[in-house]
Amino acid sequence: MMRPPDSTRTGAGSRWTLSTASEIADAVREGKASAEEVTRAFLAHADRTSDRLGTWLHRMPEEALRAARAVDLKRTGGARLGALAGVPIAIKDNIAIRGIPTTCGSKILEGYRPPYDAHVIERLREADAIVVGKTNCDEFAMGSSTENSAYHPTRNPWDPSRVPGGSSGGSAAAVAAREAPLALGSDTGGSVRQPAAFCGVYGLKPTYGAVSRYGLVAFASSLDQIGPFARTARDTALAYNAIAGPDARDMTSRAEAKPVDLAALDRGLQGLTFGVPRELLEGDGLAPEIRSCFDATAEAFRAHGARLVDVSLPNAKYSIATYYLIAPAEASSNLARYDGVRFGLRAPAKDLREMYEKTRRQGFGREVRRRILLGTYALSAGYYDAYYLRAQKVRTLIRADFMKALGAADALLLPVTPTTAFGIGEKVEDPLAMYLNDIFSIPASLAGVPALSFPAGFGPTGLPIGLQLVGRPFAEETLLRAARAHEGWNDASKKAPPIATEAAA
Amino acid sequence: MPIDAGTVEKIAALARLELDPAERERLVRELQAILSYVEQLQAVDVTGIEPTSQVTEGDPPPLRADVAGPCDVRDEVLAQAPDRDGDYFRVPKVV
Amino acid sequence: MSAAKPGAAAAPALDEAVQARYEAVIGLEVHAQLKTQSKIFCPCSTRFGAPPNTQVCPVCLGLPGVLPVLNKRAVEFAVMTGLAVGASIRERSVFARKNYFYPDLPKGYQISQYDRPLCEGGEVEILVEGKPRRIGLVRIHLEEDAGKSLHPEGKEGVTTTRVDLNRACVPLIEIVSQPDLRSGAEAVHYLTKLRQILVYLDVCDGNMEEGSLRCDANVSVRKRGDRELGTKTEIKNVNSFRFVEKAIQFEIHRQIGLVESGGRVSQETLLWDSARNVAEPMRSKEEAHDYRYFPEPDLLPLDLGRPWIESLRAALPELPDALRGRLVREHSIPEYDAEVLTETRALASYYEEVAARSDQPKLASNWIMTEVNAVRNKTGQPIEEFPIRADRLGAMIRMIAGGAISGKIAKQLFELMLADPAAPDELVRRHGLAPIEDGEALRALAREVVAANPGPAAEFRAGKEKTFAFLVGQAMKQSRGRAHPEKLQDALRSVLVEDR
Numbered sequence A: 001m002m003r004p005p006d007s008t009r010t011g012a013g014s015r016w017t018l019s020t021a022s023e024i025a026d027a028v029r030e031g032k033a034s035a036e037e038v039t040r041a042f043l044a045h046a047d048r049t050s051d052r053l054g055t056w057l058h059r060m061p062e063e064a065l066r067a068a069r070a071v072d073l074k075r076t077g078g079a080r081l082g083a084l085a086g087v088p089i090a091i092k093d094n095i096a097i098r099g100i101p102t103t104c105g106s107k108i109l110e111g112y113r114p115p116y117d118a119h120v121i122e123r124l125r126e127a128d129a130i131v132v133g134k135t136n137c138d139e140f141a142m143g144s145s146t147e148n149s150a151y152h153p154t155r156n157p158w159d160p161s162r163v164p165g166g167s168s169g170g171s172a173a174a175v176a177a178r179e180a181p182l183a184l185g186s187d188t189g190g191s192v193r194q195p196a197a198f199c200g201v202y203g204l205k206p207t208y209g210a211v212s213r214y215g216l217v218a219f220a221s222s223l224d225q226i227g228p229f230a231r232t233a234r235d236t237a238l239a240y241n242a243i244a245g246p247d248a249r250d251m252t253s254r255a256e257a258k259p260v261d262l263a264a265l266d267r268g269l270q271g272l273t274f275g276v277p278r279e280l281l282e283g284d285g286l287a288p289e290i291r292s293c294f295d296a297t298a299e300a301f302r303a304h305g306a307r308l309v310d311v312s313l314p315n316a317k318y319s320i321a322t323y324y325l326i327a328p329a330e331a332s333s334n335l336a337r338y339d340g341v342r343f344g345l346r347a348p349a350k351d352l353r354e355m356y357e358k359t360r361r362q363g364f365g366r367e368v369r370r371r372i373l374l375g376t377y378a379l380s381a382g383y384y385d386a387y388y389l390r391a392q393k394v395r396t397l398i399r400a401d402f403m404k405a406l407g408a409a410d411a412l413l414l415p416v417t418p419t420t421a422f423g424i425g426e427k428v429e430d431p432l433a434m435y436l437n438d439i440f441s442i443p444a445s446l447a448g449v450p451a452l453s454f455p456a457g458f459g460p461t462g463l464p465i466g467l468q469l470v471g472r473p474f475a476e477e478t479l480l481r482a483a484r485a486h487e488g489w490n491d492a493s494k495k496a497p498p499i500a501t502e503a504a505a
Numbered sequence B: 001m002p003i004d005a006g007t008v009e010k011i012a013a014l015a016r017l018e019l020d021p022a023e024r025e026r027l028v029r030e031l032q033a034i035l036s037y038v039e040q041l042q043a044v045d046v047t048g049i050e051p052t053s054q055v056t057e058g059d060p061p062p063l064r065a066d067v068a069g070p071c072d073v074r075d076e077v078l079a080q081a082p083d084r085d086g087d088y089f090r091v092p093k094v095v
Numbered sequence C: 001m002s003a004a005k006p007g008a009a010a011a012p013a014l015d016e017a018v019q020a021r022y023e024a025v026i027g028l029e030v031h032a033q034l035k036t037q038s039k040i041f042c043p044c045s046t047r048f049g050a051p052p053n054t055q056v057c058p059v060c061l062g063l064p065g066v067l068p069v070l071n072k073r074a075v076e077f078a079v080m081t082g083l084a085v086g087a088s089i090r091e092r093s094v095f096a097r098k099n100y101f102y103p104d105l106p107k108g109y110q111i112s113q114y115d116r117p118l119c120e121g122g123e124v125e126i127l128v129e130g131k132p133r134r135i136g137l138v139r140i141h142l143e144e145d146a147g148k149s150l151h152p153e154g155k156e157g158v159t160t161t162r163v164d165l166n167r168a169c170v171p172l173i174e175i176v177s178q179p180d181l182r183s184g185a186e187a188v189h190y191l192t193k194l195r196q197i198l199v200y201l202d203v204c205d206g207n208m209e210e211g212s213l214r215c216d217a218n219v220s221v222r223k224r225g226d227r228e229l230g231t232k233t234e235i236k237n238v239n240s241f242r243f244v245e246k247a248i249q250f251e252i253h254r255q256i257g258l259v260e261s262g263g264r265v266s267q268e269t270l271l272w273d274s275a276r277n278v279a280e281p282m283r284s285k286e287e288a289h290d291y292r293y294f295p296e297p298d299l300l301p302l303d304l305g306r307p308w309i310e311s312l313r314a315a316l317p318e319l320p321d322a323l324r325g326r327l328v329r330e331h332s333i334p335e336y337d338a339e340v341l342t343e344t345r346a347l348a349s350y351y352e353e354v355a356a357r358s359d360q361p362k363l364a365s366n367w368i369m370t371e372v373n374a375v376r377n378k379t380g381q382p383i384e385e386f387p388i389r390a391d392r393l394g395a396m397i398r399m400i401a402g403g404a405i406s407g408k409i410a411k412q413l414f415e416l417m418l419a420d421p422a423a424p425d426e427l428v429r430r431h432g433l434a435p436i437e438d439g440e441a442l443r444a445l446a447r448e449v450v451a452a453n454p455g456p457a458a459e460f461r462a463g464k465e466k467t468f469a470f471l472v473g474q475a476m477k478q479s480r481g482r483a484h485p486e487k488l489q490d491a492l493r494s495v496l497v498e499d500r
């Protein structure tokens, strides 16, 4: 499928769409490729594939080509290009880009165009990346399947009858289908890691505070983090480096977030200890193919020089209950600004009260309304102590479990999801069942520690399986280093779904 | 704690969400299922445990110096307001 | 009194004996706008009176995705206020979200402080009929203001409200007093004193007309001697010193009247209507308030650290009470004078300079409290803009003390100085205001008067001592007050005797 590097035929696009971000950035920086031709290649490929997948909510071909030409001009003008020179990147639709529709997959924000750029967008531009569009997601990032988008579902590139996961399903699908080599998503309880696992790509949830949330539309402020999707550990690191670091506009961002040393990624597993949280694995519901993939991976880690130890996260079993009080509570407050006064949807009404109630009833989807009500309840007088406050205390216990376990191990190894991608429509009617799938991703979110989903294998029907590495605060480098080592002996990340390698018609 | 239609009604009013009777009944069931599930937290011993409302470690960015900056988004924002009256946002009268 | 209209229950006129059986219990919640250049969570300007929605940005508009960044100066101003009233400053305070919907509240919540406010305790001393009273404070916390809703008042057929968000996110401190006040007059004293402290600290401009200082009052009544508090009502919108006393007295009378007639006070929020001088219940809310406070996850707890607090304490300016004490001590003026002269720090500085230049502290005080303040009351001028600067007033008072002019002449001179910036001695020269002390000149004057009043002169000579005063008065008038009183009398007597 790979065409010769010097090909000048119209189909040359696929050469770039199959390249990694690192390869593209090197080629563009060295003048071996123009940002424009790379961008055109991805745009053309996505023209062919994206309608079938429902990856995007808004594509930006003109803006992307303009940005690409600007990067090319910058290079020919003699300037040094950034680390993501000419690399197309897809942005989840809950991240603000000035003048570009930002709907969060919600009707309530239909047509809304922010008058400012998110911090990560500024950083990507500084790195000379090319933003190519806004990807589909569950409404306000609430969901695990991207079926809660008010616009359309997104399909899993490996099997269009299945979900890509969520809430950042569009971003994961875009990278898996090679519509972009990189994407940004947001992870509140697993919204980067779970779709990464379902789509067979890397997905990093950075340490809470590592990436500025300025411009990320808030779902649950104490949990939300922006994270990258990529197809290699190194690309994940490149994207992370481009967006991480403190920002004066986000008081929860941290200078402790240092760029990953790319050279350090090749150091292998020697000297690293990985903790296996046994009791989490023993719970029912873990699919046998995931369990066997996990066991095989753990064994391979040991075989490649790592030490494995059992660790205990005794309170992790309370994670879902804790999360489904804290996240909706914060969300109920964060989503109060969608009131029809200043932007977005407003329903016609005879008075103010009715305007609020009708606007919010019509503008928010079912899952969002459900969580707003749950969160309002958890915070309301008489219930606060029993629900919200208690959940915050249990969160303290869960976080302490992680700190203890991460004292004994450099990182933890665990699954991302109990199963591979489920069918579209399979779980929409049972919200609790949907929530219970987040048992492996939520604990790290509550603890605020970094977690990486990496492609580790495939199930019997060919669906990707992802596993998860969870690290100490600001130790993203350790996670990426382990994943990079894993890439050395495992080719799960190198396989592409058929739609990704379709030749031009 | 059991949740009933009246409570759902009350929180929907607090959250400014219109509810029709069918949805209210459905929500009672769904919220009841979730609340029964989270009931497990009542079993956790949290005596003497401090609540966690944020998880950041390290030093926050410095507080902002008191310097006024440009405010130039009015036109861009008002242009997409659902309703305006000149340079004001306009809403139905507060009853 | 005519039958009260429903809702607009006018306060009944109360028998003083009835009133005396009750005691009012009043607490004030004061919102003071901090004098920062920029808003509390974003860099927009806080300037008053800008065209609508020109001082707004994504943050204060509450657009999706924005985050608050705390203004350091606002924190310092709040801490300074706490220190000034002797509150204890929390080294770690916590911002919380107060959730409610209103069109001028862009985020659907107000960032405020709840169970861990910046300052707790403290007190403000007021003088009630010359006696000091300490009014306790519950707390002082930082929060953001809301925008402004312009309701169509009285306009028939208008069914919309307009919203200007310039004020949204402007820094406020909320100062909550203990229910230590007992009358509308005390509330005014308290508010005046609080305002004075804020203005001394230069953390608030104290301008009630522009909303820099806003006041809500919690009022209840109980029978004298009762320990238990009565049901309280909250009166909102008492936003001028004039209304504070009126509104509170109105409410006290209403509540006493209610209890006296066998009724019960219901806990409610009233809105003061300054046009009609009545407090009316706000349209009843469809639900009880449930603000669902929770710690603001976008702002971490505010850790001040002892050194920062101490450096702010060290930098505190001299406050009204201390300054008053010092004026009494250093200038030996009465407590009352010091109270008047410390109304503002600028007035006190003015006084101190006048006192120093004239070396007449009490005379300086008298002149400022009477003549200077009389003019200022008429013109509304702050002392900073008063046309007679302290050096000139000091020089003038020195002239009085040195006998260079009489007190009476000084009043004329003062009038001249208001309009003419020249030095006082120059004005005395120019307008011939110097006293006539020369014996010959005074005798000439006496002769003139005696000649012009032959009748009275004759009566005096005939032994009617009383007419002498009349002749002195005539002579003084003739000299336009410049004649030296004793020397004039001497001159007059000698002329009357000589010319017998």
Ligand SMILES: [Mg+2]
Pocket: C031, C112, C143, C174
């Ligand atoms: Mg307040």
Ligand SMILES: [Zn+2]
Pocket: B071, C039, C042, C043, C044, C055, C056, C057, C058, C059, C060, C061, C169
């Ligand atoms: Zn602003």
